[in-house]
Amino acid sequence: MSVPLDAMYDQQLRAALEAWQHSSTSRVVLATETGGWRFAFFRFDATTSDPQEAITGDFGVLSRDLVLQWAADKQLVAKLEYAAMDDVPHVSVNTELFAALLLASVPAKATKKAVQAFLKQRDALLEDMKRPNLPGEVINWVFARSAGICEFEGCPVELFRDNLSNYGYYGYLAHIVAAKPKGPRGDDHLSAELAQSPSNIMLCCDIHHRLIDKVDPDSFSRERLQGMVATRVNWRTNQAATLSYPIVHALAFIGDIAGRTTTYSQHDGRQALLAAHLTPVSERVAEYLLRDAQGGNDVNDPGYWANFLRVFRAQILHIHTAIRGDGAFGAQAQELAVFPLGNMPAMLLGGWLVGEARRVELFSFRRNPGTWVRPDDSEPAVKFEWTKPPDVKVGSHVLITLEITSEITDAALTAEMLNMSRIRIFSTTYGVDVVAPKEAMERFRNTCQEAWAYAVDVLHASEISICTIAPAAAIFALGMKLQSRLHPRIHMFQMAPKTLPFHAFTLDRHAISVPPHAPGSVLQLDAC
Template identity: 25%
Template sequence: MSVTSIDNKNKFMLWAISGGRCQYRGCNKILHTDILTKRNFNQSYIAHIVADVAGGPRGCATRSPLLADDITNLMLLCDTHHRLIDRDDVIGNPEVLLLEMKAEHENRIANSSNISADKQSHIVTLNANIGVHTPNVQYSIISQSLLPDYYPAVAANIDLGTVNTLNKDSDPNFWNFELSNLQQRFDRLLFPLLNSGDIKHISLFGFAPIPLLIKLGVLLNDITSVDVRQKRRNPDTWKFDDDINTIYNFSTARDVKTQVALKIELSDNIADERITRVLGDDISIYSISIDHPSNDFVKSRKQIIDFGEKMKEAFREIKKIHGQEVLLNIFPAMPISLAIQLGRVWMPKADVSMKIFDQNYALGGFSEALEIKHL
């Protein structure tokens, strides 16, 4: 047990730099409000990393008296983790580990506090069944990825999708159901806030079939300030790296024919035969590709922005060659963030209408999902 009376100055300083939360790694419990009754009272304990007496946890005959009232040696903890480090698992919580926890926590609080008021961002999510998988993009996870660039404007996400439904993307009415649901939730939950100016910035997290993500991008367009996020597998994160250059190749069709298709070969290559099997041979096939297709290559915002510019180039070239009234059949193999960006850069008055196809093994290949018409 501590025998030192901590100076009030250090107590107040510790509360400030910890944000009034438990500093034990992974806890982050608020120490001034009861989670059930919501009553305000002090639940904190101030623990010594190096005990203030030589015989205490992690104590030292020389250093204990020197660090007894030193802010660098103090941690703000909840009751559970105070007892854990001082009584139940002293060996499992050595000095070096506790110092790491303290530094991590205080750096996180400092980074959060340093964000200016104009960096508020509303978190918008779209979840929908992908084959047999039912994704669920959780607020508790994605909200952490905003820092230090932005911080959540409210402590909840605006979800435009549905999860755990019985609808599968191989069902005949799947697309009609999902499109109707997306439009209704967008009109009810998001559009009024955008229209009123209550939302200045959106952090967008999608985990849904590619055609739905393209449609969501169309709904948001390029007027709204949106930070489109990409789920990465390795490492498992929604955070971005610094700017990365990716060369997107736009290949034109060999012949001008009645129908037009655009292959987007970013996650995988798409053989022309897979398109002619659906639409026949009377078709001009264009392509946007990268040298080494991968479903995990998007790691920076620049890659998303650059793809949008390449899509604009493709839209302009196809319209110039085939005219405004042509229907562009899109066959996508692409990451989720780029699908949203495709929809965002498409201009309803300037660009051609699109028919989006979806790869579905249960249906034997590419099948029509939805159509997006120009004005």
């Protein structure tokens, strides 16, 4: 039968052995490695001699005391047997064949003297105090390299202070290649050569020091431990680099899309900022704005937008005031970072409120990998273009269609819109992630700037209607171009499925309104 060798910490090892010790149906044999440090306890069926379990691990104070008493106790029914073997199995290896060889060697009753001799031999190979003393320079180098934190993968334990905040060296300096050839990961040539090399020593907490040196050394190869150290060096280097990153105040414009809840991960936002060489102003990465997360809201109902204006009245005024500088976002932050993901009219409104008074880093959610982290700019470049209307009507009502995710055909527009001078802003390749790369977003924003300047400065549009089928970040970017004090009246339309667009709200120089302009449907931003 398959009996893999299991590794345990000292307390677990003692508990297992105690259970075996009092079992009248078990035969227990301790196998130790001749001249080495490996050992394994085997439990056999007392009647059939079939192997049942095999355990090894940290032969510490608790399990030592138990085993030494067991060897000396003549009253126990389950006698402890002992055999010294040339080669004891590694952890997780199937021990069925070894178990048969162990019984064939005819184990003898364990004696306290034999167990003590093995423990002394094991200590000589594993104990830190038996290793060559490390120079202070090496100790300081390792602590500095690790930033005083355990270098085992995933471990955050600080080793420069105890739980009472007393400062000092509280870690263990574990050799990757053992200081002695017969120790864990030892080597006849490298052990002496690397015994005092900082590159061969990793800082560990007590648990992980025992794990890699005493509990389960065989599972942690030289290459694996070196990889852990390299990962921590890379982490420390990256953390140091963030000290030079600009501090930004992050805003998350998040809302339900088509009645489905949209979420924002603060962790993902932090990853995106760090990848863009930016530092968030606080631990809570982003401040939520215009967050419609009630679930089930029908944005395709014209009445929805009137309710939206009422619900977010105070927050819209807060954004407007903060952007103007009376209550600026983040006293330390000169820059804004924006994470937009929501319905089209709300995204245009958010961009219009933020504008371009300050530098804004705009992130686009990448739907396919599900991340805000920007792709590198080596991806194939997508071009953005805009078209001039064939029939130029100066001073007329202009229609701007933003077509990034897909094309907006004439069939998707109202008869009134088809009579307007139309400016199309589109990408040469349609898609949900085309504005995600930083350079692509900059090209897109420049295209929006050109199209908007043409509509306002050349066509002198009296009013502008906007229809969009685009990623939220693209719509937000377009909204940023609609300067609040310089533009004609802007009408934002909701593109509803299987029906023509309907009017969501209107942006004036000093007010936001929703049809039918009943009392309470107008939000005044400031004095005219």
